Amino acid sequence: MNISGQEFIQAMSAIGAGIAMIAGVGPGVGQGIAAGHGASAVGRNPGAKSDITSTMLLGQAVAETTGLYGFAVAIILMFVQPFKG
Amino acid sequence: MMTSLVACDNSFMIKSLYSFRIPGIDYDFSINTTHVAMLLVSLFILIMAIIARIKINKANASDTPGFFQNVIELIVEMLGSMVDGIMGKNANxxxxxxxxxxxxxxxxxxxGLFGLRPPTADYGVTLALGLITFVLVQFNGIKKNRGKHFTALFQPIWFLFPINLIGEFAVPLSLSLRLFGNVMSGTVLMGLIYDLLGPYTVAYPSVLHAYFDLFSGCIQAYVFSMLTMVYVNDKIAD
Known part of the structure; x- marks a missing residue:
């Protein structure tokens, strides 16, 4: 089987996109920790539930950013294909 | 044109609906799905705003407010108190x-719930929103602090200047990428799920729409406006 240069680049782009999505591990762990602490805070002080929830969501959204950078790289590798030549 | 193995013609990509050329410029301009969706969204908001304005003008303090007026008052009050809670006396x-x-x-x-491709799943739209926030932050910082706005870049120690500068310019980038990434990932996943069983797709994507479009969309709208307020407030707080 002969693989042309173009096909090789496409295959490598697909593999690279898959590797880029490993970045999704970090935000998952971080958001889980934030949610856990948020839940324990609500358990301790149920009166401040709305404040705690909004702070938690804001922090989670900021923590999500790095994962989304990985997602952007994956999308670019898959659909924009900058190395197509 | 060579067909790509990786990027097959999926339903979640931006599609050109009509392309035209402007004489003298060697470039294919096109009206794509983002333009149409954004126009529809803007028209919807405009019409709702005009109806709300008419309703509020007609409203009498002694009448019982109707359903529509109640909803409008709820939205305005909720957003007003959200801005008030963060910005305090600058809220107005x-x-x-x-x-x-x-x-x-x-x-x-x-x-996305109504069959459009979400306009915020196009980086052109979210980058524009992020740049508006950037200009707002810088303008208010210069207006409030004058020269101190620039000397603050050298703040703890002079050699931290490059890091502070990158920190300033990362604001629009991270804001726009966050919104784009969230909405785009939802759109891509919904596109893949619709293609999963082909003609046997019955009803089950609606459950996922509730998460990817409604929940994620509301959270991201909240986060974007919240972060805009936090960044602006950071500059103009005493």
Whole structure:
């Protein structure tokens, strides 16, 4: 089987996109920790539930950013294909 | 044109609906799905705003408010108190912009429920929103602090200047990428799920729409307007 240069680049782009999505591990762990602490805070002080929830969501959204950078790289590798030549 | 193995013609990509050329410029301009969806979203918000204005003008303090007026008052009060809680005494200057931003982003994000491709799943739209925030932050910082706005870049120690500068310019980038990434990932996943069983797709994507479009969209609209307020407040707080 002969693989042309173009096909090789496409295959490598697909593999690279898959590797880029490993970045999704970090935000998952971080958001889980934030949610856990948020839940324990609500358990301790149920009166401040709305404040705690909004702070938690804001922090989670900021923590999500790095994962989304990985997602952007994956999308670019898959659909924009900058190395197509 | 060579067909790509990786990027097959999926339903979640931006599609050109009509392309034209302007004489003298060697480039194919096109009207794509983002333009149409954004126009529809803007028209929807405009019509709703005009109806709300008419209703509020007609309203009498002694009447019982109807359903529509109740909803409008709820939205305005909720967003007003959100801005108030973050910005305090500066809230009056920014409440109009933040409310507009919030309503635009939330309607754009849930446009996927109505069969449109969400306008915020196009990086051109979210980058523009991020740059508006950047200009707002810098303008208010210069207006409030004058020269101190620039000397603050050298603040703890002079050699931290490059890091502070990158920190300033990362604001629009991270804001726009966050919104784009969230909405785009929802759109891609919904496109893949619709293609999963082909003609046997019955009803089950609606459950996932509730998460990817409604929940994620509302959270991101909240986060975008919240972060805009936090960044602006950071500059103008005493």
């Amino acid at each position: 200057k920014f409440v109009n912009y933040i409310t507009t931003l919030f309503i635009f982003i939330i309607i754009s994000n849930i446009a």
